[in-house]
Amino acid sequence: MSISERLAPSQSLSEDEVETGLKWLVHNGVWAQGMETLALGPILVAYALYLDASNLAIGLLAALPNLGQLALLPAVQMVEKVRRRRLLAVVFGAASRPMLLVMAAAVLVPSKEAGLALLLIGLTLRYSLGAFVGCSFNSWIRDLVPEHRMGAVFANRLMWMTGIGMVVSLLAGLFVDEWDRLVPHREAYGYAILLVLAFLAGCVSVYCMCRIPEPAMPPAERHLPLTERLAQPLKDVNFRNLVIFLGSWNFAINLAAPFFTVYLYKRLGLSVTMVTALLIVSQAANIAVLKTWGRIADRVSNKGVLTVAAPLFVLSIFLWTFTTLPEKHVLTIPLLVVIHILTGISTAGVTLASGNISLKLAPRGAAASYLSVSSLITAICAGTAPIIGGLFADWFTDRELTLILRWTEPETRHVFQAINLRHWDFFFGLAAILGFLSLNRLRQVKEVGEVEEDIVLEEIMATARQGMRNLTSVAGLRSAATYPVELLFRKVRLRRRKSGEKTPTRFTSDGPIP
Template identity: 40%
Template sequence: MRLLSHVKNIVSRRREGRNQPARRWFEWLSPRTIDAVSGFLAPQPHVDERALDRGLRDLMWDATFATVVGALNSGVVLVAFALWLGAPNTVIGLLAAIPLWTQILQAPAVSLVERLRARRRISIVALTIARITLPLFAILPLIPDRRLALMLLIVLEIVHTAFNAICACSWNSWIRDLVPEDRLGRFFARRTIFATAVGMACSLLAGFALQSQQTASGGGDGVVFTLLYSAGFLAAVISTWRLARVPEPLMPPPQPKQTLWTLLKAPLKDPNFRTLIRFMASWQFAVNSATPFFTVYFVQQLGLGMGWVMTFSVVSQAANLLVLRTWGQLSDRFSNKSVLNVAAPAFLLCIAAMVFASEIDGRLELIVYLSVLHAFMGMASAGVNLATGAVAMKLAPRNGATAYIAANSLIASAAAGLAPILGGLSADFYAARELSFQVLWRDPGGVSEFFALRITHWDFFFLISATIGLYAMHRLSFLVEEGTVRRRVVVREIVGETRRGMIRNLSPVKGLRPVFPAAALIDLHARYRQQKRAARARDYREGLKAAD
């Protein structure tokens, strides 16, 4: 309110003094204005239930518009922009690594948070600086020298992601202390659902725009990128304003002054959190060995247009949206590790299955195959992203989450950033290599081919990624989290939810279930197995009594 009243006073004074010399424009940056903004962003001693609910709604809107920024200005669009400027594979790998390597800035950001103890203020200032670069991205297509424009693209991406990383450090700690622990899973699920719904529409819009300009092959005049980044900047302004309205609880009293290494050493001394860091580092390295090059693979090796690439992205987001609430419920009911035990292997299988896309000759069959694969990948990634984010917050102590989450992000991002750089550097090496498998049947009538698989170029990356992911799953097995159950329990719950959802969607009639005898047979078989296990346990106990 102080900020709004101060702005009103400035406006009223301007209206009263129209016949007087106009005040200088930097009156808006006077000490009073700065104090008003600082007071508006200051932490609150107490956040009541009403303020909390209002803040959670603002976080939903922030996520929605932030997703618009991501859909229009990063990911596939950024890769298409780089390809339009003539970027080689090494630059594509570098662009994929920049957002990950800049996470290293979370280390000094921890000291900044501990020193200023104003996480909302740090987040808003850093986010504002990061998003000011978006209009500069929009100017790059107007530069005649594409090589110079590509260099500026890399520089702007570094600035953009660097300040986003600083914001993420303070944001994670801020939200960790704001959202009650028993609402974390449901909150992040709902937040992602709202964001994904808007992101799907924006991704389709961007895909059709890129397809019309044939930007991936260097065609078009590049005006489409100017429009996309300008629209992204408008969404960024709304997102930043919504985030600024979210209340921030006071941080606990400061501890004795500690060095950066002392702060980051605490999570490394925690055996269980150290196990989480090992899993996250190996998982991020595995995934980022392949996924950053999907767009290049689709466009250059499979010959698909950017419209289809964005369509696959939308299919993945739609599948993500459909199952996200279920993953959130399973996360709250069992544990995040239980969700990871199911979702992570499924995601690895999808990456490995990408190898077979290059073996499909028909264009329609290829598009159908990739669409189905992206649907499964979207469902799996929903569980992975939700669980990995929530488990780090859950295992971090409530009053010391900043250092724990920063250490996790720092090490995982360093490993993730190394993967695409190595991939980009080795892309030309694998482009000249091929591994073939054939299963033949030879008889007097001739030779018949039963199976043939040819692995070349990007296919190697997908198989290497899946192999490293198996090691990540091994590290996950050592993680201890309360409520963890076996994988088959979670799978059974997912199948049950899916079956119930299908019946509800097929008909609102309650009596329709008997029409599907398979459901009754499954339930009957489950009860039979349960009774058999109970009888076996009873016989075992009776045998022990007889032995005594």
């Protein structure tokens, strides 16, 4: 039997075939996460800094994975024409993995400038080919996973992916620092070795992809030109609102997020191991709440999860501005730990809910075009933001904004810097403001079964209470642990009463109260 025949779609799938496919979906995610962890993040940034990358080059490095998604334009056309999504995903997935070896080969180039160029070329080709994988894979998985189980299935997959990411991140960080100690002045070879390991992990992920069954696409009603096919999702008012939110949100976040690692390395002078440890703290917090977010998304709504998780993410970005006042201070490391915990908790909700709501609002049979338009616009916004950030980074180097509080007594005078914004701090503050403004568009998105944010808060409170009951019998401790969410919930409910809105149905850990 040829590979083409083995990867042929099925007209119908049994429950056992679907369950087996969902297991291989998790395996695929685990190996793909291992590949991404070794090939991106702190490791890639450190590799680029070794090659003397400028701020603009770092911004471009962060933008290329998103700008590579412009290849979604021909990818949509190919999916609709071939209509064999698993075959396309496997073929283009196998073609994209060797680009990791091209990136690793940058260390062998005598000139650092030429090596950096080769690194950027490999990254561009990898994600351009990856766009065909994503277009095929997303449409295929949307038809495979039962709609009522999307939250639980993807939460479980993300939990495993994040757990593997934690372990791989720690080992990679320790390897880089140890390699630098044992083989001084050859640290770039350590990064190249990790990219080779990423290539091997990527090959295993492609094999796992082969084992996931594909339900056949429904027959196309009529052949639509590419422009009309891409315009169709934008004519859907509700989906258009979702796309605008995702685009503006990703622009805001990516204006600052790609430079967090540079900030930790250059401004705060942290080692690769320390940066990796902070990343692991974030991933641990991510894992701790993933299943909770998934359960809430299934029982309540994805939009409700976004309404709570997205503002928390904005807060975590704003807190970066206080890590230096104007230099490192005694609370810098504790504050970084808090920031990474908040980031992990909020990222879990935002990633899960934004992906699920896109899948949910995309109609069956037309998911490829809908999801591709969403990914395309999101990629353009997320890709241009770090380039803009890189262009203006040097301009902000010599700019400073300080808010000083002064207390004067007859014999003494006390001065305290409440706010000190310098260089990267401007990006963090601006990203937080733009992220907050983008939430207005989220309110216009309609999801079947959606509820208001206080329902989500009550669900979180019920989960927290249940967890504390399992840990302790001390009532006062249970109340103290859930007080922050309780306080937030009370403020939301009081606001609704003042505005005259109807109070929604209440939830407990066992479901809605009649």
